[in-house]
Amino acid sequence: xxxxxxxxxxxxxxxxxxxxxxxxxxxxxxxxxxxxxxxxxxxxxxxxxxxxxxxxxxxxxxxxxxxxxxxxxxxxxxxxxxxxxxxxxxxxxxxxxxxxxxxxxxxxxxxxxxxxxxxxxxxxxxxxxxxxxxxxxxxxxxxxxxxxxxxxxxxxxxxxxxxxxxxxxxxxxxxxxxxxxxxxxxxxxxxxxxxxxxxxxxxxxxxxxxxxxxxxxxxxxxxxxxxxxxxxxxxxxxxxxxxxxxxxxxxxxxxxxxxxxxxxxxxxxxxxxxxxxxxxxxxxxxxxxxxxxxxxxxxxxxxxxxxxxxxxxxxxxxxxxxxxxxxxxxxxxxxxxxxxxxxxxxxxxxxxxxxxxxxxxxxxxxxxxxxxxxxxxxxxxxxxxxxxxxxxxxxxxxxxxxxxxxxxxxxxxxxxxxxxxxxxxxxxxxxxxxxxxxxxxxxxxxxxxxxxxxxxxxxxxxxxxxxxxxxxxxxxxxxxxxx
Numbered sequence: 001x002x003x004x005x006x007x008x009x010x011x012x013x014x015x016x017x018x019x020x021x022x023x024x025x026x027x028x029x030x031x032x033x034x035x036x037x038x039x040x041x042x043x044x045x046x047x048x049x050x051x052x053x054x055x056x057x058x059x060x061x062x063x064x065x066x067x068x069x070x071x072x073x074x075x076x077x078x079x080x081x082x083x084x085x086x087x088x089x090x091x092x093x094x095x096x097x098x099x100x101x102x103x104x105x106x107x108x109x110x111x112x113x114x115x116x117x118x119x120x121x122x123x124x125x126x127x128x129x130x131x132x133x134x135x136x137x138x139x140x141x142x143x144x145x146x147x148x149x150x151x152x153x154x155x156x157x158x159x160x161x162x163x164x165x166x167x168x169x170x171x172x173x174x175x176x177x178x179x180x181x182x183x184x185x186x187x188x189x190x191x192x193x194x195x196x197x198x199x200x201x202x203x204x205x206x207x208x209x210x211x212x213x214x215x216x217x218x219x220x221x222x223x224x225x226x227x228x229x230x231x232x233x234x235x236x237x238x239x240x241x242x243x244x245x246x247x248x249x250x251x252x253x254x255x256x257x258x259x260x261x262x263x264x265x266x267x268x269x270x271x272x273x274x275x276x277x278x279x280x281x282x283x284x285x286x287x288x289x290x291x292x293x294x295x296x297x298x299x300x301x302x303x304x305x306x307x308x309x310x311x312x313x314x315x316x317x318x319x320x321x322x323x324x325x326x327x328x329x330x331x332x333x334x335x336x337x338x339x340x341x342x343x344x345x346x347x348x349x350x351x352x353x354x355x356x357x358x359x360x361x362x363x364x365x366x367x368x369x370x371x372x373x374x375x376x377x378x379x380x381x382x383x384x385x386x387x388x389x390x391x392x393x394x395x396x397x398x399x400x401x402x403x404x405x406x407x408x409x410x411x412x413x414x415x416x417x418x419x420x421x422x423x424x425x426x427x428x429x430x431x432x433x434x435x436x437x438x439x440x441x442x443x444x445x446x447x448x449x450x451x452x453x454x455x456x457x458x459x460x461x462x463x464x465x466x467x468x469x470x471x472x473x474x475x476x477x478x479x480x481x482x483x
Contacts, residue, residue: 013053057203118447119167145173147225185209251460256414284390338389413454
C-alpha cells in the first residue's frame with residue numbers, strides 16, 4: 001500500500017453515505033510511521049442512524065424472517081468472496097497493524113473465511129425448532145434471533161473477529177452494527193463491498209470506525225439487544241457495565257496469559273517448533289498467544305537455549321516482505337508498553353535470554369525484538385499481566401502437579417497447550433487446567449468447537465453450536481395434548 005487510501009463515506013444500512021460529522025481517523029503505517037489511510041470518524045448521530053437501520057430491517061423481517069436457505073446463500077457468497085480476496089485482505093491488514101503478510105494470509109484472511117464457513121456448517125443442521133415431551137404436555141422449543149447486535153472488534157485480527165460475530169449473527173437472522181478499531185478501518189471497507197455484492201438486504205449491516213467514546217455510546221444504545229465484544233479486560237468490564245443499563249445480552253472475549261506446558265518426555269524439537277510461532281504470533285499481539293512457557297527443571301537449560309535460539313532466529317522487518325516473521329507493533333504506545341515490561345522484567349530479576357530492545361536493523365517503525373525472559377517466577381508481573389507484545393516468559397517447574405498449579409495461577413483462562421510423548425497424559429493435564437481452549441502437541445482454534453475463556457478471559461463462547469446459540473433467544477410454546 002504505497003498510495004494514500006481515503007474513504008469519505010460511512011457504510012450505514014448497506015450503503016455508503018456521507019458521515020454526520022467532519023472528523024477523520026488517520027491510519028499510520030507501523031512500519032514507516034507514515035500516513036497510509038484516512039476514513040470518517042463515526043459520530044453518535046451515525047450510531048443512531050446505523051441502529052435505526054438495523055432495527056428497521058430486523059423488525060420488518062426482511063432478513064430475520066427470510067428462509068434459512070436464503071440467508072445461507074448470501075453468507076456463502078460472503079465467505080467465497082473473502083476467500084477470493086484473501087491476499088488483498090491480508091496485505092491491507094499487514095499495512096494497518098504490522099502482521100507479517102506471509103502468516104497474515106492465513107491468520108488474517110483465510111482464518112476469517114474459515115470462520116464464515118464453520119458458521120455455515122453449524123447453521124445447516126442447527127435445531128431452530130424442536131418438540132419435547134413436557135411434564136404437563138407437549139412443548140415446542142424455538143430459537144429465534146436475538147435482534148440488533150452491536151459487534152465490537154479489535155485491531156489485531158479485525159476480519160477474523162468480525163467473522164466470528166457476523167457469521168453466526170447474520171445466519172441466525174440478526175441485524176448488526178459492526179464497530180471497527182481506529183487503527184484498522186481500511187479492511188472494513190473491503191468487507192462492506194463484499195457484503196453489498198453478496199446481496200445482503202439494506203439495513204442488515206452497518207460498519208462504523210470510531211473511538212472508545214462512540215463505541216460506548218453504541219454499546220449502551222437502547223436499540224441494541226446484544227453486544228459481542230473482543231478486547232481488553234478493562235474495556236470488557238466497561239462494556240458489561242454499560243450494556244447492563246439496558247439488560248442487553250453480552251458476549252465478551254477478552255485477554256489471556258496462556259501457558260504452554262512442556263513435560264519431561266516431550267519431543268523438544270517438536271515442542272519448540274510448535275510453540276514458537278504461537279508465542280510470537282501477530283508480533284505477540286494475540287490474546288491466545290502462548291506467552292508463558294513452562295519447562296521442567298530437569299530439562300530447563302536445554303529448553304531455554306533452544307527457545308532463545310528460536311527467538312534470535314526470527315526474521316524481523318517490513319510486514320509486507322514475504323521473508324518477515326515478526327513485524328512492528330500496531331502503535332507507538334504498544335511499542336512503549338512492551339519496552340516498559342522488558343524494563344520491569346529486568347527489575348524483577350528475570351534473566352534476559354533473547355531480545356530486549358528495539359532492533360537496530362529498523363530505522364523507523366514501532367518494533368521490539370522478539371524477547372525471551374528466563375528464570376521467571378509466577379509472582380512476577382511479567383508472568384501475570386498481559387503484555388500484548390513480543391515478550392515471552394520461561395518458567396521452571398519441579399513436577400507435573402506444580403506445572404498445573406502455575407498454569408492455573410492466573411486471572412486469565414483463555415488458551416494453553418501441553419507437549420508430551422504420551423497423548424493420554426496430555427489429555428489428563430488438559431482436563432486440570434482452567435482454560436477455555438487447550439491443545440495437546442499442537443496449537444489450534446477449531447471453529448466448529450466452542451472458543452472462549454474462564455475467569456477474566458471472558459463470558460460466553462464463539463464458534464460451534466455454542467457460539468451460534470449466543471445470537472438466539474429461546475421460546476417455549478405449550479401445545480395442547482395430542483398436538
